Amino acid sequence: MKVIKRNGAEVDFDAHKIQAAIHKASLNAKNPSDRLNEDDEIKTTQIVTDKCEALGRAVSVEEIQDMVEYELMKQAHYEVARLYVRYRFQRSLVRKSNTTDDRILSLIECNNEEVIQENSNKNPIVNSVQRDYMAGEVSRDLTTRLLLPKEIVDADKAGIIHFHDSDYYAQHMHNCDLINLDDMLQNGTVISGTLIEKPHSFSTACNISTQIIAQVASNQYGGQSISLTHLAPFVQVSRDKIRREVMEEVQILGGEVDEAHISEIVEKRLHREIEKGVQTIQYQVITLMTTNGQAPFLTVFMYLNEARNEQEKKDLALIIEEVLRQRYEGVKNEAGVWITPAFPKLIYVLDEDNVRQGTPYYYLTKLSAKCTAKRLVPDYISAKVMRELKIDKNGDGNVYTCMGCRSFLTPYVDPETGKGKYYGRFNQGVVTINLVDVALSSGGDEDKFWEIMDERLELCHRALRLRHERLLGTLSDAAPILWQYGALARLKKGEKIDKLLYGGYSTLSLGYAGLYECVKYMTGKSHTSPEGKPFGLAVMKCLNAYTAKWKAAENIDYSIYGTPLESTTYKFAKCLQKRFGIIPGVTDKSYITNSYHVNVCEHIDAFTKLKFESEFQQLSPGGAISYVEVPNMQDNLEAVLSLMQYIYENIMYAELNTKSDYCQVCGYDGEIQIVEEGTKLYWECPCCHNRDQSKMNVARRTCGYIGTQYWNQGRTQEIRDRVLHL
Numbered sequence: 001m002k003v004i005k006r007n008g009a010e011v012d013f014d015a016h017k018i019q020a021a022i023h024k025a026s027l028n029a030k031n032p033s034d035r036l037n038e039d040d041e042i043k044t045t046q047i048v049t050d051k052c053e054a055l056g057r058a059v060s061v062e063e064i065q066d067m068v069e070y071e072l073m074k075q076a077h078y079e080v081a082r083l084y085v086r087y088r089f090q091r092s093l094v095r096k097s098n099t100t101d102d103r104i105l106s107l108i109e110c111n112n113e114e115v116i117q118e119n120s121n122k123n124p125i126v127n128s129v130q131r132d133y134m135a136g137e138v139s140r141d142l143t144t145r146l147l148l149p150k151e152i153v154d155a156d157k158a159g160i161i162h163f164h165d166s167d168y169y170a171q172h173m174h175n176c177d178l179i180n181l182d183d184m185l186q187n188g189t190v191i192s193g194t195l196i197e198k199p200h201s202f203s204t205a206c207n208i209s210t211q212i213i214a215q216v217a218s219n220q221y222g223g224q225s226i227s228l229t230h231l232a233p234f235v236q237v238s239r240d241k242i243r244r245e246v247m248e249e250v251q252i253l254g255g256e257v258d259e260a261h262i263s264e265i266v267e268k269r270l271h272r273e274i275e276k277g278v279q280t281i282q283y284q285v286i287t288l289m290t291t292n293g294q295a296p297f298l299t300v301f302m303y304l305n306e307a308r309n310e311q312e313k314k315d316l317a318l319i320i321e322e323v324l325r326q327r328y329e330g331v332k333n334e335a336g337v338w339i340t341p342a343f344p345k346l347i348y349v350l351d352e353d354n355v356r357q358g359t360p361y362y363y364l365t366k367l368s369a370k371c372t373a374k375r376l377v378p379d380y381i382s383a384k385v386m387r388e389l390k391i392d393k394n395g396d397g398n399v400y401t402c403m404g405c406r407s408f409l410t411p412y413v414d415p416e417t418g419k420g421k422y423y424g425r426f427n428q429g430v431v432t433i434n435l436v437d438v439a440l441s442s443g444g445d446e447d448k449f450w451e452i453m454d455e456r457l458e459l460c461h462r463a464l465r466l467r468h469e470r471l472l473g474t475l476s477d478a479a480p481i482l483w484q485y486g487a488l489a490r491l492k493k494g495e496k497i498d499k500l501l502y503g504g505y506s507t508l509s510l511g512y513a514g515l516y517e518c519v520k521y522m523t524g525k526s527h528t529s530p531e532g533k534p535f536g537l538a539v540m541k542c543l544n545a546y547t548a549k550w551k552a553a554e555n556i557d558y559s560i561y562g563t564p565l566e567s568t569t570y571k572f573a574k575c576l577q578k579r580f581g582i583i584p585g586v587t588d589k590s591y592i593t594n595s596y597h598v599n600v601c602e603h604i605d606a607f608t609k610l611k612f613e614s615e616f617q618q619l620s621p622g623g624a625i626s627y628v629e630v631p632n633m634q635d636n637l638e639a640v641l642s643l644m645q646y647i648y649e650n651i652m653y654a655e656l657n658t659k660s661d662y663c664q665v666c667g668y669d670g671e672i673q674i675v676e677e678g679t680k681l682y683w684e685c686p687c688c689h690n691r692d693q694s695k696m697n698v699a700r701r702t703c704g705y706i707g708t709q710y711w712n713q714g715r716t717q718e719i720r721d722r723v724l725h726l
Contacts, residue, residue: 215487229312342708433457596617
């Protein structure tokens with residue numbers, strides 16, 4: 001069993017330290033009759049040890065101390081308990097004299113287990129990542145001590161809410177972006193004080209795009225998305241350029257070549273340029289290191305009917321085909337073995353011209369299925385369902401990409417053009433409510449549940465307002481690439497960004513987590529059951545009613561967001577266990593269920609799961625994604641295509657989760673297993689039993705995106721517990 005120290009380092013559990021602390025407190029009792037004898041000390045220590053073991057995970061020092069206090073009071077050792085509490089308080093005052101030193105030092109020495117496993121796409125050993133984490137620790141310390149009200153800090157610490165990305169709050173930074181790449185490429189931009197004009201070839205457009213992506217990633221802290229449609233016009237630019245070059249060569253050689261042969265030569269050279277351009281994007285994105293210590297969290301959108309004419313659509317198809325082909329191939333690891341990269345995330349839109357056999361672009365859909373079966377991407381958006389859900393005030397249905405893994409903008413009509421606008425918009429930030437805590441705090445009383453829900457949502461509202469107000473007054477000079485040079489706007493130097501924070505141009509996200517456990521506690525049933533589902537839907541409708549009320553009152557576009565908990569799933573679970581103990585089916589795991597998802601242990605078939613979750617996805621307009629867990633499907637692409645067609649008809653946004661692993665020690669390329677030893681989980685090769693994470697490549701879908709740097713114990717347990725849906 002492991003103990004997590006206050007600086008985040010993980011050490012072996014030692015019961016003797018508990019007994020020694022009790023003994024010291026006992027010795028300080030003035031009246032000998034108040035002191036504990038050795039048997040009482042041993043008894044209390046054993047009870048606390050048993051409680052720690054029952055949790056089935058690493059316990060924090062604070063949790064152990066809480067248990068000691070409780071047991072001393074329970075056994076009527078009031079004076080010793082008082083002395084124990086006083087000593088604990090005195091030590092906390094000493095620690096508060098400098099709250100960040102220990103955490104930073106443990107981080108540098110890679111002893112901080114919490115930070116090591118905080119982000120599944122950051123390598124905490126690398127200097128640049130450590131610098132980001134160090135800056136984050138200082139920023140978080142400033143935020144919790146000086147910038148946020150105590151009620152928000154306390155609620156976050158207790159796991160009642162989660163104030164996302166508090167390590168970035170000290171700066172005037174925001175969450176996710178939908179980059180207006182079209183504007184930046186067509187009208188030029190400025191990067192690091194250098195004018196970048198409209199590119200004269202497809203390959204140059206790709207190169208400039210990667211520079212834009214890196215700059216944007218260094219000026220915000222969330223995901224960003226681009227559309228391949230914005231690169232498509234440059235295919236024709238290159239085609240014309242190559243044709244001129246070929247004609248010049250023909251003239252120099254003095255020969256005569258018919259038009260058919262010239263066109264054939266042009267298209268061959270064009271395909272090579274498209275191949276190189278796409279390769280530039282893929283390799284640049286995964287090898288770039290931004291100021292936040294990781295590759296840019298990029299999503300690439302592939303939607304054929306976003307093209308403005310038939311020729312552009314055909315050229316877009318050429319780009320999409322090459323992106324899928326290269327992603328299917330993968331990238332080579334340091335040993336030269338083809339593996340699955342985490343980024344960029346790919347989204348492929350299913351529509352009437354590609355979803356069925358016999359449609360013009362069905363060949364791309366088949367290639368997508370092949371790629372998904374091997375490399376976990378692309379994910380799928382149904383244009384049909386999205387047009388039904390994303391209706392703007394003109395009554396038009398819209399199809400557009402999310403920002404990062406799942407954060408969706410709400411429909412918006414540009415007052416200048418009278419048409420829907422999505423590129424150039426952004427999300428201001430996220431605060432998540434822990435629905436499980438609301439349920440447990442109510443004790444199962446439904447009237448009390450809704451009272452607590454009202455209180456907690458207003459707490460979230462105050463926290464979201466802080467996000468908004470932190471951005472108010474920000475000058476465009478703070479991030480020129482975003483606010484002045486087209487990524488999000490073309491504001492003047494010295495101009496404030498305030499007008500972009502109102503009227504629906506940007507969004508604020510109210511996240512939620514643990515709907516399954518919430519319903520389970522309140523009704524005794526899963527939210528997939530006839531008994532539990534109505535309560536689950538009522539919770540979702542309540543969330544939407546509140547955001548609608550806030551939006552109407554403040555002219556700020558609040559929306560409901562199905563939070564992709566990564567490390568926070570473990571944090572929430574530990575907080576719930578600390579506050580309410582172990583409750584079977586509710587708090588007996590080291591994780592809680594993401595957003596509205598079906599619990600990972602629940603046996604349900606893929607089609608039923610997608611159909612069920614589609615109702616809840618509709619009630620998460622600020623972002624949501626559903627998935628089905630599948631085995632190796634590379635030899636069963638027809639089943640993949642059937643699932644894709646079902647997605648098209650029934651749900652807006654979904655993905656297929658499979659496995660893509662490799663052991664560098666023995667060459668095994670099957671599924672790396674999760675094994676348990678004591679109370680800790682380890683990744684292990686089933687062939688050679690290698691447990692060295694630096695000598696294996698593991699790719700798992702975590703929260704809508706792929707992670708490759710491993711996860712904390714809570715998320716690892718969740719991954720282990722997943723059942724197949726197909």
